[in-house]
Amino acid sequence: MEIEGFAPSLPSPGAEWVRLKGLLRVPVALIMDSPVYVLPLRKGASVLIPLPGNEKGNTGKLEDVVASDDRPMGMLYFKDFTWTRKDGKKTFSVTVCLDVDTPFYLDEFQLLDEKGKLLSAGMDSYSSSGNDNSIIWETALEFSVAKEMENIGIRLRYRGEPEHVSVPVDVKLGMGGEIRKEPEKREERRNG
Numbered sequence: 001m002e003i004e005g006f007a008p009s010l011p012s013p014g015a016e017w018v019r020l021k022g023l024l025r026v027p028v029a030l031i032m033d034s035p036v037y038v039l040p041l042r043k044g045a046s047v048l049i050p051l052p053g054n055e056k057g058n059t060g061k062l063e064d065v066v067a068s069d070d071r072p073m074g075m076l077y078f079k080d081f082t083w084t085r086k087d088g089k090k091t092f093s094v095t096v097c098l099d100v101d102t103p104f105y106l107d108e109f110q111l112l113d114e115k116g117k118l119l120s121a122g123m124d125s126y127s128s129s130g131n132d133n134s135i136i137w138e139t140a141l142e143f144s145v146a147k148e149m150e151n152i153g154i155r156l157r158y159r160g161e162p163e164h165v166s167v168p169v170d171v172k173l174g175m176g177g178e179i180r181k182e183p184e185k186r187e188e189r190r191n192g
Contacts, residue, residue: 017174024169027162031107034156036116037076041092041152046077051104052158072102076154079138089144096154098137105159106137112153119143119152 011018034052039045051072081094096109111119120143172179 017172017179019170019172021170022168023166025164026167028165029105029159029162031157032160033110034158036112036153036155038151038153039076039078041078041081041094041149043078043081046075048073049076051100051102052156072100072104074098074100074104083148086144090148091142091144092149093140093142094152095138095140098156099135100137101134104135107157107159109137109139109141110155110157111141111143112155113145114149114151114153116153119145 007018032052034049037047037049039047051074076096076098079095079097081092084091084093094111096111098106098109113119120141
């Protein structure tokens with residue numbers, strides 16, 4: 001973790017170190033898994049999904065066609081895919097995308113076979129379009145399978161709602177970083 005901050009004034013010219021003491025409020029979030037969404041293996045296959053982690057205040061059921069509130073949704077789809085032969089094995093390459101218009105923090109896509117076994121996982125890149133809330137998450141995945149499949153499962157790994165945790169801090173900092181008490185000097189003080 002890297003933290004940046006600003007001091008109201010510079011230390012005196014002769015200072016050899018600075019002490020940082022207090023409480024830092026750090027946002028933390030759990031990594032969670034969505035349900036598995038099944039898509040047919042063809043370019044352009046898509047499904048509109050409720051964005052996980054946004055259940056607060058939702059009174060409708062996920063199965064309802066019309067929910068009683070404005071639950072955030074995302075479009076999950078295949079941008080591209082191909083079957084090839086590599087070293088005598090059938091290899092499948094796919095570009096998986098998720099378009100969202102609300103804050104959502106995707107960690108990775110996971111692809112699963114028809115039995116629920118993990119085939120591939122990854123998050124190479126994402127691109128943003130429009131404003132900060134309009135995001136397209138995109139990743140290219142490749143894996144080998146014993147036979148061609150008609151459908152594939154997709155699970156999203158995402159960060160849950162962040163919570164702030166207070167962390168106590170008491171450190172001395174010099175030009176080279178943190179200054180720690182040297183063990184031999186502590187021993188000398190106890191014996192002296």
